[in-house]
Amino acid sequence: MKEPLKTLYVKRTQKDYSLSLKLQIVKEIESGKSGITDCRKKYAIQSRSTIVTWLRKYGNFDWDNQTPNSMQKTPEQRIMELEAEVKLLEKQKALLERQAYIADKKAIFFDMMI
Template sequence: MKEQEVTRYVKRTQKDYSMSFKLQIVQEVERGQLSVSDAAKKYDIQCRKTVVNWLKKFGNFDWDNQTLHNMPKSPEQRVMELEVQVKLLEKQKALLEQQAFVADKKAIIFDMMIDIAEKEYQIDIRKNSSPEQSIILEKNKNKQ
């Protein structure tokens, strides 16, 4: 009979990893060479949370304030962000242009409706005087 090899699961702790190993992984993740999950898989780290803890302890990212320190974006990342921003602005511009077009058409239609109503009913709908002046004019007419 062949002997069966039994692979035994060995639980590791963070103390099992050397400081240089931890720093190497942190640098690779911060440079964008690996994601947290990829680093855990590549270096056979049991949990991605371990890598995240190393990033919190030894990385350049300020996890308390959620701000970047000395972690500049690569030109490719910046270009991708700007492309996404341009696409968003183009969509917003198209939407605003459509809304302006509709508003202009509505204004033209309302203007035409007022013109038709003025002709049909022979009344002056568009008044050049303010509401306060029209009240004063009505009082003057009533006095005469």
């Protein structure tokens, strides 16, 4: 008597997929290049609901109101967003400069010890 072949089923979680893969799949579906089923087969994703969750989380569709989320922003809103982004980048730059300064001081100190 032959034994039935066992299929390899490995339960996967959201953590098994990289963010870049998730965003790539969402972009592919939203652009209309592929459907959910096509992407499921192409990227070996076990469940349709996994992709739907990514679409809700990372997509440009307002699932509560069932409308696309791509409303045009006024120039004032765009300027405010860019100003906030500039402030954030300036803070990050200052932090990185401080870390580089400390690293340089440590290197000089360690060189003097040796």
